[in-house]
Amino acid sequence: MNEIRKEDERVKGTQEYVLLDLSHSPETGFDQFAQVVKRTFGKELFVGLWVTLREMGSTLFGKGKHTVSYPLEKMPIAPRYRAIHDMLRLLESGNYRCIGCGLCEKICISNCIAMDTKYDENQRKEVSEYTINFGRCIFCGYCAEVCPELAIVHGGRYENASEQRASFSLFEDMLKPIDMLTQQKEFDGFGAVSPNADENIKKTPLAY
Amino acid sequence: MSENMITMTIDGVACQAKEGEYILNVARANAIFIPAICYLTRCSPTLACRICLVEADGKRVYACNAKAKDGMEVLTSNQEILEERKAIMQVYDVNHPLQCGVCDQSGSCELQNYTLELSVDTQPYVIADTTREAKNWSSVLHYDPGLCIVCERCVTVCKDMIGDAAITTGARGGVELDKEYKESMPKDAYSMWNKLQKSVITPSNDTDSTNCSDCGECIAVCPVGALVSRDFVYTTNSWELTKVPATCAHCSSGCQIYYETKPTSIENRDQKIYRVTNEWNYLSLCGAGRFGYDFENRVVAKNEVAFRVAIDAIKSAQAIRFTSVITNEEALMLQTLKEKLGVKLFNTEAKAFQNFMSSYTTHSGNMLFGGNIKEMMQTSDFIISIGSSLRNDNPNVRYLFNNIQKLNKGAGLYFHPVGDSLITSMGKNITQIEHKVGTEEAILYWILDQFADKEKLPSEINEYITSFHEVSxxxxxxxxxxxxxxxxxxxxxxxxxxxxxxxxxxxxxxxxVVANRLLDILDAPADFDATLEKYLGKKENFSLVLGEDLYFHSQVKNLAHLVALIEEFTPFSVAIIPPRTNSLGVALLCELDDDMNDDKITTVGYNTIGDFVLSSLGNGDLDMPAMNQQEGTLTNMHKRVVPTNAAVSYHGYELNDIMNELGFGQDLTVDWTSLLPTGRGFKSVDFDSLPNGYTNSGEENRGYRLENKTTKSTSSIPTKIVTSDISGEILYRCNPQRQFNEFTDKAHQIFEEFALYVSKEKAEMLGDKATLEINNKEFTLPVVVDDRMSGDIIKLPDFKHSHEIYTHFGDSRFKSTTIRKA
Known part of the structure; x- marks a missing residue:
């Protein structure tokens, strides 16, 4: 017997549960009827109505509202949030930063990035098309982390409803519009350089 | 093995090696890693990179040019060597662009690999950079000197293997190294840098473009992204490509290639071949193999109507006409059709080859010739080529001819009616004999006279050849x-x-003085005897390669007889080059009939003319898969049965579907592989068990070797020399370089046109266009100068079957004609 009790205690452990002081559920038909009457004609209903009225008043005439009026208004997104990708541009020239190295394509674990590149007339590698299949993308952020040029980053666009999945997945959809270049912010989320990057760099010597 | 085997230790591992083998090759064969950038197996050591530095018996040597000795002890690295190597890599990284991401070689770059291997993370050396512009050297070659590390592998392979020697090192125009470095840097790194800083690769003809055969082997060997094909530049990264091991379908060399595929584009996810690569340490490709890859027949669905018509056409056909660009399996299917339906099989080039081979077999007792091109390349030091325009017919044999001169200190004789300045440029000890058309018998008799063991040679032959001797x-x-x-x-x-x-x-x-009138017949140079004596000094290993001119010859039987005698009584090992891709396979598998080109016979053509045409080119009545869309085996000139694979999708009917419909098919095309007749030297093995690669030591591990079947030979005496008279303007049926058949013609990077190829002098007479007449049919074709040709003979290609060139030429490769300016 003793052994069994010990075993019992071991299983139960030593948590100290606090029981809530809940009233008993009505058991007889009369008890149930009495509860309905009490709740309907007691002051509980009016307490509730008063709270609502008070808050409406303070929202309209006092301290203002607490909610965000989406979609007219949106919450600010944290820099490390991983939503639809942005392709950034070089601030000086406005050219896109992507050099077509294909590392994002290689590292992508859901294999959803593809790009077409070609040799352009300026003897440079031109990215003629770039696409991410957002039906497959798991927003892991590896592409942004591997990108050596900080060209592909995760933006804040999280509204992915559209008639076609292919929408907003091409290069021009993700590329920062040239007229919004001044609003382009350096990305400090996934894969961005560390704040003390300059201190860690050893400069390559030059002969001139 | 005839050669002396020795034992040496590398890093404590006992290794067996041939005496005189380079340490680097011994290490590679034994899976021991020694870094090396500039060395190419089968070529002479360049000693440009100096990174293969090792310690052998306490001395510092370069593994790529130090020979293995018995009992030698090699250490692949020590502290001092590692410092040298690291300094070398640090030098290579100076001024090398750091945007690896855009480079085509990124991911398969030896500079990247060794930089990481030797953990280079800082750059202690500096020098001002020189402006170097990217250039296009030819229709296929793109050179970016900014990426070049001047390892000279391209120069070495072009000279030692390909024979064009079209590129060389030129002046870079860079600043001089700081004198101080001489003291502060490791010795080898300094001397490597000193040389590197002075040179850059340029075409060797002092112009901006290379005069070469556009084989692209320099692209293959380039360790960095400096040399890339113009079509491939910046189109894809190397790691995105899927390598499909296959066999090149263009000539009888049957080289191993990798088709590298990737989806065509973002919109079109069908696999597309982006490039062809090869195991460049063990085999070299030609321009057709490397650039002629997009000949696939895109078929999206089965055309049932055409299929029904095809079945009826085959049932009612009296003959099937086909080319040698088919697999062994398909050849066996056609032979089955012959056995079951009684159709005749027509294949002009394979039939000519079969005639030659059957006569050879009768007189030698061997089903297959004894020589092996690959062994010749390693050991032979004297080579004779007869009856083949090497530059056009078989690039691999041309590489053999060149490699023997360059690496084995060999000598060579090139017998051909059409002079070729490329051949003579391959070495000092080469004589080209531009003999009269149709005198090949005299050459073979001369070889017997010169090299045969006279005591064993039948006396009748001996008497006959002595009768040509003139004592004065x-x-x-x-x-x-x-x-x-x-x-x-x-x-x-x-x-x-x-x-x-x-x-x-x-x-x-x-x-x-004994003058040999045989040499007069051949128009040999006056001092030929003396030249030959010089050539033959210290020569031990003789090779003879024979080409298509001998199979298309009025005396084909006698020629084959003489070849059998040469193999028996002289020290020559003989290699017979099949005329087209799988001519050897077709000749072994099919009982071919003589094609009379009778209009009354109803024929089905497979990739050639016929009343109903099955075509892999997409221009026939029923589509068939092209060579890069089907699995199967090919029999190549190395007497190997090698597998090829499908790289591009195909959704139409195959020959096996037709066979199935007729009731004698197999489940899959490759099920025929194990049915190839063992009586003809094939083995009964499954297609899927056939390997297709090379081992570390360079051994060919592809498919299997055909077994030679011996029969009792009949001894008889060859007939005397018959000289045929061919006069007037002479046409030679010969395709331009890189162009072998309609498949190469279909490839977008190969554009050598269907034209008359002539020497410079002849072109001045003919102008831009000429009209010629063969068998009362007129052809008006453009005239193209082939600046390596000499003489009056005009080359007329046969790669377009619609022109029916084979038919017009009949049983000879030469044809007299009349020609006029058009």
């Missing part, structure tokens, strides 16, 4: 040196001394 007396002046003893009295002491003086006198002497 000739007076020559000879210098004779005699010792004359004089007594001289010394003026001071009065003593007399005997002094021996050498006096040269000219003596006239009459000697017997």
């Amino acid at each position: 007396k000739k007076t020559i002046t000879e210098k004779v040196i005699t010792d004359v003893t004089e007594t001289v009295v010394d003026a001071e002491t009065g003593e007399s001394k005997e002094i021996v003086k050498k006096v040269t006198t000219n003596v006239e002497k009459e000697i017997e």
Whole structure:
């Protein structure tokens, strides 16, 4: 017997549960009827109505509202949030930063990035098309982390409803519009350089 | 093995090696890693990179050019060597662009690999950079000197293997190294840098473009992204490509290639071949193999109507006409059709080859020739080529011819009616004999005369060849040196001394000179005997390669007989080059009939003309898969049955579907592989068990080797020389370089046109366009200068079957014609 009790205690452990002081559920038909009457004609209903009225008043005439009026208004997104990708541009020239190295394509674990590149007339590698299949993308952020040029980053666009999945997945959809270049912010989320990057760099010597 | 085997230790591992093998190759064969950038197996050591530095018996040597000795102890690295290597890599990284991401070689770059291997993370050396512009050297070659590390692998392969020697190192125009480095840097790194800083790769003809055969082997060997094909530049990263091991379908070399595929584009996810690569340490491709890859027949669905018509056409056909660009399996299917339906099989080039081979077998008792091109490349030091325009017919044999000159210190004789300046440029010890058309018998008799063991040779043959000897007396002046003893009295002491003086006198002497009239028949140069004597000094291993001219010859049977005799009585090992891709396979598998081109016979053509045409080119009545869309095996000139694979999708009907419909098919096309007849040297093995690669030591591990079947030979005496007279303008049926058949023609990077190829002098006479007449049919074709040709003979290609060139030429590769300016 003793052994069994010990075993019992071991299983139960030593948590100290606090029981809530809940009233008993009505058991007889009369008890149930009495509860309905009490709740309907007691002051509980009016307490509730008063709270609502008070808050409406303070929202309209006092301290203002607490909610965000989406979609007219949106919450600010944290820099490390991983939503639809942005392709950034070089601030000086406005050219896109992507050099077509294909590392994002290689590292992508859901294999959803593809790009077409070609040799352009300026003897440079031109990215003629770039696409991410957002039906497959798991927003892991590896592409942004591997990108050596900080060209592909995760933006804040999280509204992915559209008639076609292919929408907003091409290069021009993700590329920062040239007229919004001044609003382009350096990305400090996934894969961005560390704040003390300059201190860690050893400069390559030059002969001139 | 005939060669001496020795034992040496590398890093404590005992290794067996051939004596005289380079340490680097021994290490590679034994899976021991020694870094090396500039060395190419099968080529001479360049000693540009110096990174293969090792310690052998306590001395610092370069593994790529130090030979293995018995009992040698090699250490692949120590502290000092590692410092040298690291400094070398640090130098290579100076001024090398850091945007690896855009480079085509990124991911398969040896500079990247060794930089990481030797953990280079800082750059202690600096020098001002030089502006170097990217250039296009030819229709296929793109050179970016900014990426070039001047390892000279491209230069070496072009000279030692390909034979064009179209590129060389030129002046870079860079600044001089800081003198201080000489003291502060490791020695080898400094001397490597000193050389690197002075050079860059340029075309060797002092122009901006290379005059070469556009084989692209320089692209293959480039360790960095400096040399890339123009079509491939920046189109894809190397790691995105899927390598499909296959066999090149263009000529009878049957080289191993990798089709590298990737989806065509973002919109079109069908696999597309982006490039062809090869195991460049063990085999070299030609331009057709490397650039002629997009000949696939895109078929999206089965055309049932055409299929029904095809079945009826085959049932009612009296003959099937086909080319040698088919797999062994397909050849076996056609042979089955012949056995079951009684159709005749027509294949002009394979039939000619079969005739030659059957006569050879009758007289030698061997089903297959004895020589092996790959062994010849390693060991032979004397080569004779007869009946083949090497540059056009078979690039691999041309590489063999060149490699023997460059690496084996060999000599060579090139017998051909059409002169080729490329051949003579391959080495000093080469004589080209532009013999008259149709005198190949005289060459073979001359070889018997010169090299055969006369005591064993049947006396009738001996008598016949001796009858060509002409003994004449000739007076020559000879210098004779005699010792004359004089007594001289010394003026001071009065003593007399005997002094021996050498006096040269000219003596006239009459000697017997044996002139060989066979050489007169061949128009050999006057001093040929003396030249040959020089060539033959210290030569031990003789090779003879024979080409298509001998199979398309009125004396084909006799020629084959003579070849059998040469193989029996002379030290030559003989290789017979099949005329087209799988001619050897077709000749072994099919019982071919003589094609009379009779219009009354209803024919089905497979990739050639016929009343109903099955075509892999997409221009026939029923589509068939092209060689890069099907699995199967090919029989190549190395007497190997090698597998090829599908790289591009195909959704139409195959020959096996037709066979199934007729009731004698197999489940899959590759099920025929194990049915290939063992009686003809094939093995009963499954397609999927056939390997297709090379081992570390360069051994060919592809498919299997055909077994030679021996029969009893019939001994008879070959007939005497028959010279045919061919006069007037002479046409030679010969395709331009890189163009072998309609498949190469379909490839977008190969554009050598269907034209008359002539020497420069001849082109001046003919102008831009000429009209010629063969068998009352007129052809008006453009005239293209082939600046390596000499002589009056005009080359007329046969790669377009619609022109029916084979038919017009009949049983010869030469044809007289009349030609006029158009």
